[in-house]
Amino acid sequence: MGEQREPLTVEVDLEHGGRWTSLGTPRREWLWQRPSVRAEREAVQPGDAFVDAGGVEECFPTVAGRLDHGDVWARRWSGTAEDAHVQASGWELRRRMDVTDGVLTVRCTVTGEPGRGLLHAVHGLYALSASARVEVAPGAPLRVQDVAAGSDWVAGRWPGAEPLERCGPVDGSARLAVVATDTVRLVDGEDVLELRWRLERGSGPVSLLLWRNLGGWPAGAPYRSIGVEPLLGAATDVDTARADQLARTDDTGRLDWVVQARALTRHGGARSAA
Template sequence: MTEPSVPAPDAGEARPLTVRTDLALGGRWTSLATPEREWLWRNPRVLEAERAAVAPGDAFVDAGGGEECFPTLNGPSDHGEVWSRPWAADDGEPGLDVAPVSVGGLTLRRRLSADDGVVRARYAIDGPPGASVLHAVHLLLDVGPGARLEVPGRPDVLVVEWPERGATVPSVWPDGDGVSFDVLGPDDGTARCAVVATDRVEIVDGADRLSLTWGVDPGFSAPVSFVVWRNLGGWPKDAPYRSIGVEPLLGAESNLDRAAPHQLAHLDDTGRIGWWLEARAQHVSL
């Protein structure tokens, strides 16, 4: 798999990023950091032992970090099938991680690198020709109440699971049917999730900026977007807390069962599709 090189925005001094993962815990991203800060949030209410004890079919454990959600984000299985299963390293290709999937004969492979301080994730999906999938890189971010999201233009927004579970509301960035998705705080008791039709987003938190870009490999065709989870103390109802998710997505919906065909990624006639994600960090002069 190859991906185009997207130049970093002129936003200040580039800072080197590193990445760590845990294959035993579903290929989970455990760190995305510069020398100055950790970008991934950890839920202080969840013990690592609780996250480690999950088994296929269990409800999602919101431990933080970055979870690989495949072949759906929500819907037929809670955050997909691979976050709760141990991954394996491919002995034949050093640096290649393989996620086992028992649904529909699908296989997800990931190659992560941090060359020149840029973190790159490259994904290959194999399975039955024409199979439909969604794949979200479910990054939960450690950002303050003054943080904001920047995306180019005014892309379409699909607010999901709103105003009730299973419902959707169309909108335009940054409107989330009454909340502003580009502003991430302070806590106001709301929780809203949406799919945003773009291939890039920048997370600005004080003097620091994290830039994410993603796309489909040459030769393949599929929609891409990102999921924003803006939970400012509005979820869960019985014990709400704050969590912010920015989740690059192969597809244009969060629910495999609900999505229309044009909102899904489809494996080609050979039973493959590939896509990529890049992360860059900058320190911004204020």
């Protein structure tokens, strides 16, 4: 089955956390949105509980823990859509975005205390049909948590017992996984989105954070959302992670990492509605 690259565009909202509000091609919008909480999301202040509006949030310098989804998602960013920055928790995060030949390249530069540990997730929620798949190299090490049941993390290999690659319809489940990979493909009928990421300066692991909420969270008002998140580090809470699960700035106090995305069309398959 052949694949053809699609033009890709991105839009961001610097006033409200630098959130990516669109990642699209002429065929489709890839990002899932939750319009019912738009006003609530735009009114948040630093320290507020996370408001899940969809799109892509920058969860930095942690994903979970005492800073709910980090300390930058509720702050105003400075600069332009192509080159923006924000300061929080003793860090500066700079993000440069460029689309060339249909490939979106996002370059993130972190500056702060030399050797200090951090986590950074590019927290993307995607509009994926029940038949869509999340493709990762088979056998990649992972840890998975049954969030709906409140269970502990369990080690395994991709795609796990579920299997996690299936997006699926609403079934009351909610699982979170950290997968040892630097590449993922989202395949939805004829449409493909490929994400790749790498650390260029500093130290520590990179991973994939997968959030597959099929109506199992939150208790009392569940909904369906699929999070596919390039992760700098290998944990969700910077305060409880092991030392080897954190990324760290170098001896100058700097860390650089890159996330790239490209959209493709697969010929010969049936297209799914997102």
